[in-house]
Amino acid sequence: EDQVTQSPEALRLQEGESSSLNCSYTVSGLRGLFWYRQDPGKGPEFLFTLYSAGEEKEKERLKATLTKKESFLHITAPKPEDSATYLCAVPLGNTPLVFGKGTRLSVIA
Amino acid sequence: ETGVTQTPRHLVMGMTNKKSLKCEQHLGHNAMYWYKQSAKKPLELMFVYNFKEQTENNSVPSRFSPECPNSSHLFLHLHTLQPEDSALYLCASSQDPRTDYGYTFGSGTRLTVV
Numbered sequence: 614e615d616q617v618t619q620s621p622e623a624l625r626l627q628e629g630e631s632s633s634l635n636c637s638y639t640v641s642g643l644r645g646l647f648w649y650r651q652d653p654g655k656g657p658e659f660l661f662t663l664y665s666a667g668e669e670k671e672k673e674r675l676k677a678t679l680t681k682k683e684s685f686l687h688i689t690a691p692k693p694e695d696s697a698t699y700l701c702a703v704p705l706g707n708t709p710l711v712f713g714k715g716t717r718l719s720v721i722a
Numbered sequence: 723e724t725g726v727t728q729t730p731r732h733l734v735m736g737m738t739n740k741k742s743l744k745c746e747q748h749l750g751h752n753a754m755y756w757y758k759q760s761a762k763k764p765l766e767l768m769f770v771y772n773f774k775e776q777t778e779n780n781s782v783p784s785r786f787s788p789e790c791p792n793s794s795h796l797f798l799h800l801h802t803l804q805p806e807d808s809a810l811y812l813c814a815s816s817q818d819p820r821t822d823y824g825y826t827f828g829s830g831t832r833l834t835v836v
Contacts (some may be wrong), residue, residue, distance in 0.1 A: 617764070647824050655764075656726070656827030657811050702764070708778070709755060709819050712765040 614711045616640060617703055619713035625718050629690045636685040636701035646684050647710060648677050649700040657700055691720045725749065725774060726777070728813050728828035736836055737803060743831045745796040745813030753819045756788060759810040759830070770817040772819050803835045 618636045638646065645664050649657035656663040661670045665680040670677050672694060685700055698717045702710040730817065735741050756768040770778035770788040774782045785807075787799040796813055810832050814825040 630751065649824075649827075654829070654832070656728075656814070659824040662824055702765075707789050709753075709767055709770055710825060711767070714762070714764045 617711055617713040619623045619716050621718040626691055628720055629722050633688045634686040634699055638703050640703055640705055644704050647702045693720045693722050696720045724828045726815055726826050726828035729833050734834045740801040742749045743798040747794055747815040751815035751817055752793055753816045756798055758769040805835050808835045
């Protein structure tokens with residue numbers, strides 16, 4: 614059973630076309646939800662941590678939000694350099710981070 | 723150097739070879755991890771070390787053998803691997819395994835088993 618599910622698997626946007634990525638999770642007592650960005654051939658790069666429903670965090674064109682069952686990563690007016698795979702992860706119980714499969718974002722100029 | 727450094731960046735090995743992956747962190751963290759990343763699959767946790775002690779082994783086959791001589795260095799020794807072991811192997815570190823501040827990842831070692 615998947616405990617961290619990301620959708621869509623891939624997303625293709627025109628430059629300037631805003632959209633959202635979804636991360637849904639099934640875990641009780643959430644201790645944080647993490648968003649990472651991964652460029653090809655590189656390790657994931659930390660973006661945000663969200664801890665409670667209603668929390669929001671922003672960084673440049675990215676804004677992450679959290680509800681009791683899911684998180685959204687909103688991308689406003691994306692640029693080609695935003696193209697990457699975006700991963701979300703949660704700690705389950707006492708285990709370290711468990712990751713979703715990621716959303717591969719392509720932004721076309 | 724800063725951050726998490728992994729060597730080599732690329733490795734091709736035969737099924738009968740023995741090789742080692744190296745990871746070094748300069749962040750003063752106490753926990754280190756090995757993750758495996760295969761195409762179309764999420765990152766899979768392999769091993770966790772906290773203060774040099776292995777705290778988790780996620781049902782990893784014995785052909786993968788980790789070693790953590792100190793809090794700054796982590797190795798993954800490989801022997802008699804299978805082609806399906808080809809993947810990107812990522813090392814990460816954090817202040818502790820329950821950190822709320824996320825993990826810092828290295829750039830990974832792209833392993834190809836032939």
